[in-house]
Amino acid sequence: MVEIDLHPWSESALFSKTLVYVDQMESVTVDDWRYGLWSSLAIEFLGRAALSHISPVLLADGDNWRNSAFAIGLAPTTKKFRPISIPIAEVVKRLEELIPEFGREHADFCAIHANRRNEELHTGSLSFSGLGTSLWLADFYGTCQILLESMGRNISELFSNPSEVIEIIDSKSDETAKAVNKDISAYRQVWQNLEQKERERLKDRSSTMVSRRLGHVVDCPACLSRALLSGSPSGAVSTSIDDGEVVQKQTMMPTSFECKACGLKIDGLSKLSACNLGDAFTGTTTISPSEYFELYTEEDLEEVRREFRYADADFND
């Protein structure tokens, strides 16, 4: 058996397109607005692929029977026929009815995310700019997982960092993580019981110890002092040139939090997400072109200078 053309409503074509858009997502850091925009397109194609997996006819707009004929591969019978598929809202409705594991929470997420996409594309709102990943990323990955599994696929067939994706999915369902809010309340209580002078002294000390070179600076949820969020690198490194220097950026997924003022410490993405500290951030490294291309470093130059310290003096002969 041979086939020349891949039907544009086939699971294969739609899933392949999902991969193209996920690739675009993964080319930027997670907190970049484009990550969110590409994700909203990717999940629409993934939803359509999941529906097509059951049957491509389910994508056909029922207003015109010729759309169903197109879906089953029949050649158009009228001139200037343009096949029309159902809108994303209808895709989500049908997924909820046809795939038992695709529940209300997944449908709601798809609706919210599609709405963000529509606002981004049709209004002046910057819907994805500044959107903290703890608000949507776990739901996005979780919904993708359900759709993938409905097609007999898994996370590693869509994302290049499957273990991190699964960790983020699991962080959402970790019920014990919610207990962290009790810890925060306890530290807050202790902080408020301190004298004003002592609080100011500890706050000032914390500010001097906190530096962007050590991690991501955030406000402590207990005492509101400047504190440090540490992360682990995730995803691809993007490299660019800015003002003669090589700038490398990479997504950092939060792993631990420490406040030097009140002493609050939180470990693990699930706990950090439970207290709104789970947003991914971007780690930025700036290096000189010579270091990046491994031409020479300042140390190399200094070593050469030292070697010539006792050489003959410069002389114009």
Add this chain to the structure above:
Amino acid sequence: MVYQIAKQVSASGYAFVEGRADRQTTIELASKLGSVVLMEKILPGSDIPTVQTLIPKRKSEAPKNRYSGVFGFKSFPLHSDLAHWALPPKYILLRCVKGSSDVETQVVPFSAILNCQPKGVGKRAVLRPVRNRDERPVTALPVIFETESDSGYRWDELFLTPANSAARQISDAIGFRYSFKDEISTIVLNNTGDFLLIDNWKCLHGRGEVGESGENRVIERVYLSEIYNNG
């Protein structure tokens, strides 16, 4: 004999049979081996016959949408035939009409290329056609495709181009070749009647550079959708 050939193809992705003094035509041989893809039926009006005659051509002698038109007498990159089709033909039969010891055919299992890649790269790799075709929708194509009973790989850097970073990784690996060079088999169709049957879903192949005596080499090619393995 057909059973042995089928077994060999199943095991290593290809089978090479040395020339025999039989008088059967290539289409007769192909019909004994398996189910022939009738190109006149699949592509009516395209002038592509079921039995295609392959003769080395200079770049100037072939259109730019053919391998000869781009590579001429130089070696062809590793590829699978008709990779831009949704479902390419399963098997390629190459039969020597006029041979040459100066031209090699290389065959390598695609799995050997993927084995050197991180897990999951193959399943995520997607290609897209280089050219848009008028009035026909163009879709992205997965490198790994599946049917109900089998799966295959597609690769062709002339008609398809990587559409994501997973595909670019594979492209780099194929271009570099070093990681799988020991898995490449080299076959020479030198004698009239020699034939090479390749599993086009499992292997990539490429014609080597054409030396002086190879300019008059003539090979006939037929595509098969299945090979008989009942003896």
